[in-house]
Amino acid sequence: xxxxxxxxxxxxxxxxxxxxxxxxxxxxxxxxxxxxxxxxxxxxxxxxxxxxxxxxxxxxxxxxxxxxxxxxxxxxxxxxxxxxxxxxxxxxxxxxxxxxxxxxxxxxxxxxxxxxxxxxxxxxxxxxxxxxxxxxxxxxxxxxxxxxxxxxxxxxxxxxxxxxxxxxxxxxxxxxxxxxxxxxxxxxxxxxxxxxxxxxxxxxxxxxxxxxxxxxxxxxxxxxxxxxxxxxxxxxxxxxxxxxxxxxxxxxxxxxxxxxxxxxxxxxxxxxxxxxxxxxxxxxxxxxxxxxxxxxxxxxxxxxxxxxxxxxxxxxxxxxxxxxxxxxxxxxxxxxxxxxxxxxxxxxxxxxxxxxxxxxxxxxxxxxxxxxxxxxxxxxxxxxxxxxxxxxxxxxxxxxxxxxxxxxxxxxxxxxxxxxxxxxxxx
Amino acid sequence: xxxxxxxxxxxxxxxxxxxxxxxxxxxxxxxxxxxxxxxxxxxxxxxxxxxxxxxxxxxxxxxxxxxxxxxxxxxxxxxxxxxxxxxxxxxxxxxxxxxxxxxxxxxxxxxxxxxxxxxxxxxxxxxxxxxxxxxxxxxxxxxxxxxxxxxxxxxxxxxxxxxxxxxxxxxxxxxxxxxxxxxxxxxxxxxxxxxxxxxxxxxxxxxxxxxxxxxxxxxxxxxxxxxxxxxxxxxxxxxxxxxxxxxxxxxxxxxxxx
Amino acid sequence: xxxxxxxxxxxxxxxxxxxxxxxxxxxxxxxxxxxxxxxxxxxxxxxxxxxxxxxxxxxxxxxxxxxxxxxxxxxxxxxxxxxxxxxxxxxxxxxxxxxxxxxxxxxxxxxxxxxxxxxxxxxxxxxxxxxxxxxxxxxxxxxxxxxxxxxxxxxxxxxxxxxxxxxxxxxxxxxxxxxxxxxxxxxxxxxxxxxxxxxxxxxxxxxxxxxxxxxxxxxxxxxxxxxxxxxxxxxxxxxxxxxxxxxxxxxxxxxxxxxxxxxxxxxxxxxxxxxxxxxxxxxxx
Numbered sequence: 001x002x003x004x005x006x007x008x009x010x011x012x013x014x015x016x017x018x019x020x021x022x023x024x025x026x027x028x029x030x031x032x033x034x035x036x037x038x039x040x041x042x043x044x045x046x047x048x049x050x051x052x053x054x055x056x057x058x059x060x061x062x063x064x065x066x067x068x069x070x071x072x073x074x075x076x077x078x079x080x081x082x083x084x085x086x087x088x089x090x091x092x093x094x095x096x097x098x099x100x101x102x103x104x105x106x107x108x109x110x111x112x113x114x115x116x117x118x119x120x121x122x123x124x125x126x127x128x129x130x131x132x133x134x135x136x137x138x139x140x141x142x143x144x145x146x147x148x149x150x151x152x153x154x155x156x157x158x159x160x161x162x163x164x165x166x167x168x169x170x171x172x173x174x175x176x177x178x179x180x181x182x183x184x185x186x187x188x189x190x191x192x193x194x195x196x197x198x199x200x201x202x203x204x205x206x207x208x209x210x211x212x213x214x215x216x217x218x219x220x221x222x223x224x225x226x227x228x229x230x231x232x233x234x235x236x237x238x239x240x241x242x243x244x245x246x247x248x249x250x251x252x253x254x255x256x257x258x259x260x261x262x263x264x265x266x267x268x269x270x271x272x273x274x275x276x277x278x279x280x281x282x283x284x285x286x287x288x289x290x291x292x293x294x295x296x297x298x299x300x301x302x303x304x305x306x307x308x309x310x311x312x313x314x315x316x317x318x319x320x321x322x323x324x325x326x327x328x329x330x331x332x333x334x335x336x337x338x339x340x341x342x343x344x345x346x347x348x349x350x351x352x353x354x355x356x357x358x359x360x361x362x363x364x365x366x367x368x369x370x371x372x373x374x375x376x377x378x379x380x381x382x383x384x385x386x387x388x389x390x391x392x393x394x395x396x397x398x399x400x401x402x403x404x405x406x407x408x409x410x411x412x413x414x415x416x417x418x419x420x421x422x423x424x425x426x427x
Numbered sequence: 428x429x430x431x432x433x434x435x436x437x438x439x440x441x442x443x444x445x446x447x448x449x450x451x452x453x454x455x456x457x458x459x460x461x462x463x464x465x466x467x468x469x470x471x472x473x474x475x476x477x478x479x480x481x482x483x484x485x486x487x488x489x490x491x492x493x494x495x496x497x498x499x500x501x502x503x504x505x506x507x508x509x510x511x512x513x514x515x516x517x518x519x520x521x522x523x524x525x526x527x528x529x530x531x532x533x534x535x536x537x538x539x540x541x542x543x544x545x546x547x548x549x550x551x552x553x554x555x556x557x558x559x560x561x562x563x564x565x566x567x568x569x570x571x572x573x574x575x576x577x578x579x580x581x582x583x584x585x586x587x588x589x590x591x592x593x594x595x596x597x598x599x600x601x602x603x604x605x606x607x608x609x610x611x612x613x614x615x616x617x618x619x620x621x622x623x624x625x626x627x628x629x630x631x632x633x634x635x636x637x638x639x640x641x642x643x644x645x646x647x648x649x650x651x652x653x654x655x656x657x658x659x660x661x662x663x664x665x666x667x668x669x670x671x672x673x674x675x676x677x678x679x680x681x682x683x684x685x
Numbered sequence: 686x687x688x689x690x691x692x693x694x695x696x697x698x699x700x701x702x703x704x705x706x707x708x709x710x711x712x713x714x715x716x717x718x719x720x721x722x723x724x725x726x727x728x729x730x731x732x733x734x735x736x737x738x739x740x741x742x743x744x745x746x747x748x749x750x751x752x753x754x755x756x757x758x759x760x761x762x763x764x765x766x767x768x769x770x771x772x773x774x775x776x777x778x779x780x781x782x783x784x785x786x787x788x789x790x791x792x793x794x795x796x797x798x799x800x801x802x803x804x805x806x807x808x809x810x811x812x813x814x815x816x817x818x819x820x821x822x823x824x825x826x827x828x829x830x831x832x833x834x835x836x837x838x839x840x841x842x843x844x845x846x847x848x849x850x851x852x853x854x855x856x857x858x859x860x861x862x863x864x865x866x867x868x869x870x871x872x873x874x875x876x877x878x879x880x881x882x883x884x885x886x887x888x889x890x891x892x893x894x895x896x897x898x899x900x901x902x903x904x905x906x907x908x909x910x911x912x913x914x915x916x917x918x919x920x921x922x923x924x925x926x927x928x929x930x931x932x933x934x935x936x937x938x939x940x941x942x943x944x945x946x947x948x949x950x951x952x953x954x955x956x957x958x959x960x961x962x963x964x965x966x967x968x969x970x
Binding site for chain 2: 691692693694695696698699700702703705706707708709710711713714717768771772778780781782783784785786787788789790791792793794795796797799800803841844845846849850852853854856857884887888890891894895897898901926930935938939942945946949950953957
Binding site: 089124299424 | 741917
């Protein structure tokens with residue numbers, strides 16, 4: 001019996017040792033010293049430009065290999081992919097660079113986002129602060145980046161995210177349409193209501209699909225305040241939906257000629273020239289743009305400098321310079337980028353307008369630049385905006401089709417929105 | 428007296444129906460193809476005959492859960508006996524800690540577990556799901572409580588007969604608490620069957636996921652298929668119950684007469 | 686003759702596995718809770734905890750979770766005891782009843798939630814009946830009534846689980862005890878009080894721990910009912926944890942987890958002391 005016990009004890013001790021040894025040995029990574037791998041995560045919409053940038057980087061720096069991971073489109077694949085990435089990121093083994101996009105607030109993306117709420121992600125310590133790189137980068141002094149956009153990507157005074165494209169709505173006004181003199185959306189409403197021009201009424205009528213833009217920014221994530229003013233918002237909704245009811249008769253049945261549009265290539269294709277672009281303000285007179293794509297570097301990355309350089313390829317003229325320098329080379333040149341990442345939405349610097357817009361007319365470029373100057377700031381689209389937008393559309397149908405009372409409906413909607421923002425901000 | 432029994436059975440019966448409501452709902456869903464198509468067996472056809480994917484997932488999930496339940500039961504019997512009837516250093520402390528740890532939700536230790544799995548090389552294999560499942564503290568803690576009620580004299584008697592520890596576990600403790608042991612098996616099976624977060628994180632690729640992941644979110648297009656799969660889930664446990672019911676209800680009676 | 690053998694060897698496999706896969710990861714979580722940053726973590730002491738206890742959403746989540754537990758735990762446990770005693774003395778159809786009580790646990794949650802929405806959703810049966818009776822139809826799942834729906838869901842889901850546990854324990858009580866008691870003229874209630882209940886107490890304590898644990902597992906239901914940002918009344922700790930997980934803020938989760946464990950330690954300490962007292966009473970009884 002004793003011998004048996006001793007043998008068993010020995011076996012037990014041995015197995016514990018084996019377990020420990022196994023744990024330790026598996027910790028030793030095999031490091032391949034060959035190439036530094038830069039792991040970039042992006043979305044399908046941005047893939048083409050990211051790929052060009054990858055080619056450029058690999059062509060100019062033989063030590064780097066860029067691995068581009070594109071997030072899946074369909075829910076079944078995308079959801080688990082994102083969960084896994086998030087775990088990897090938190091475990092310190094995630095991607096080096098994020099080049100992600102956002103979708104409009106009235107659209108839905110099945111499977112969710114890798115970064116649901118950029119504001120909160122900045123607070124989590126998952127992203128690296130880019131200040132040290134930006135200070136040494138001359139681009140930020142001489143370049144054309146619209147600095148008002150930078151604030152959204154800052155937290156606690158440090159820059160974590162760099163917005164790469166924005167979206168704001170404008171009224172494309174040809175000469176025969178009267179100019180909007182008001183500063184706030186409410187004043188525009190009054191003017192349009194009093195006007196005879198049915199086109200303006202059509203445009204304003206359709207703006208109900210963008211309820212989340214009526215008052216922005218809706219929340220401040222640093223001070224943890226909800227900025228959405230319930231009274232003003234409900235007041236405006238009452239006036240707005242009242243207007244909609246009155247205008248319905250005039251508008252129904254007629255083809256829509258005028259819309260408040262986002263400034264994108266569709267607009268440029270539609271209107272060749274001779275129009276004045278007026279930025280649509282919000283209820284409090286602010287002109288805000290939503291950020292539609294952005295770049296950020298991971299805190300756990302070992303190649304922060306390389307990731308930052310990659311990111312900057314979309315903003316600075318490094319590729320241009322290279323092309324000029326090697327214009328005489330007979331070998332296949334490296335691709336050029338023209339100062340923008342996102343082909344769908346407005347770039348963040350004026351110098352990119354021409355290329356991005358596929359060479360619109362001089363006047364158009366002027367208009368674009370003018371409207372650009374008017375923008376007060378930018379914000380990220382979060383669950384708050386999407387939920388609010390969705391609620392406004394639902395409220396719209398209830399008010400129009402079921403004839404519910406406007407004030408009660410929109411009061412409820414405002415309450416829910418404020419609750420949601422509160423939760424988002426405080427969590 | 429008979430009337431009282433009848434009343435009781437009636438009460439239990441009605442209660443069962445309330446509990447069974449979603450099962451009934453699922454049965455209906457599995458044949459209802461929406462307002463247009465009405466009643467159809469397409470769901471069953473697709474799952475059982477057309478795409479083998481679901482059945483494969485089912486059998487693999489079954490295998491995995493059986494392994495987890497089996498492993499946990501064996502380990503828990505051993506450890507439960509040790510905690511209940513033997514002494515060793517820090518026994519009370521470890522028991523307490525184990526009881527406490529049953530409470531933590533998955534996300535809490537998910538990240539450290541992920542790092543651990545990576546170091547051990549278990550990622551992307553079902554080992555990462557099975558092995559932690561086997562070592563869950565639940566079984567040990569519960570069986571400790573159960574085993575405490577087994578009279579010490581029985582163990583003394585066995586020891587006098589020169590039985591070693593494993594034999595004591597196998598021939599005295601387990602038979603005396605068969606209902607509990609079998610119940611543990613069933614409960615562990617059920618819990619591992621419902622595992623969703625770990626497979627998503629530790630496994631790569633949709634094909635590897637157990638059935639529970641597929642059934643965890645509502646997919647509007649394939650409601651009938653989901654319902655059929657859901658009904659499939661009920662089969663293993665039903666089977667256990669019907670087959671092992673004797674073990675579940677036998678009490679100490681067996682031991683006393685042996 | 687040797688005294689009691691050391692049981693260490695017997696317990697070693699389970700204990701070792703527990704250490705590796707549960708205890709050590711928790712210690713790592715503990716480290717995460719007092720540090721900040723991904724990649725290169727820096728020690729920040731109690732800063733994370735301070736932030737946590739000032740965080741309104743965390744406090745709301747704690748309040749709701751406690752409320753939730755206070756309602757569900759007693760109802761489920763007492764219901765389970767009653768049911769298991771009823772089952773103990775029934776001969777026919779025990780299997781069927783046990784099975785039907787257990788099914789809710791095995792059913793995939795998605796189907797369950799669909800069933801619930803069918804009943805209590807906006808276009809659900811409950812609303813239709815209410816309208817017929819002249820009452821008001823509400824979106825129950827997005828109002829504060831969602832809390833009660835969630836409670837009902839929990840009771841319905843986990844009662845069978847506890848019934849199984851109690852039943853297993855009850856089956857181990859020799860029938861002779863009851864026969865003996867009847868010989869002495871003890872009624873049903875007395876035999877419960879003096880035979881069943883004392884034998885059930887350890888299991889009862891255990892199920893209290895279990896039900897606390899299971900109350901934390903209700904995330905999927907609440908998520909499918911109300912989304913990530915549901916009505917205030919059903920915003921539970923798991924929402925807080927999950928949302929912070931999604932936002933990559935692991936510090937907050939770790940701090941929350943450690944706080945929960947610390948709180949439970951306190952509570953468990955109290956319960957354990959009570960248990961010891963009761964057990965001592967039983968030994969002398």
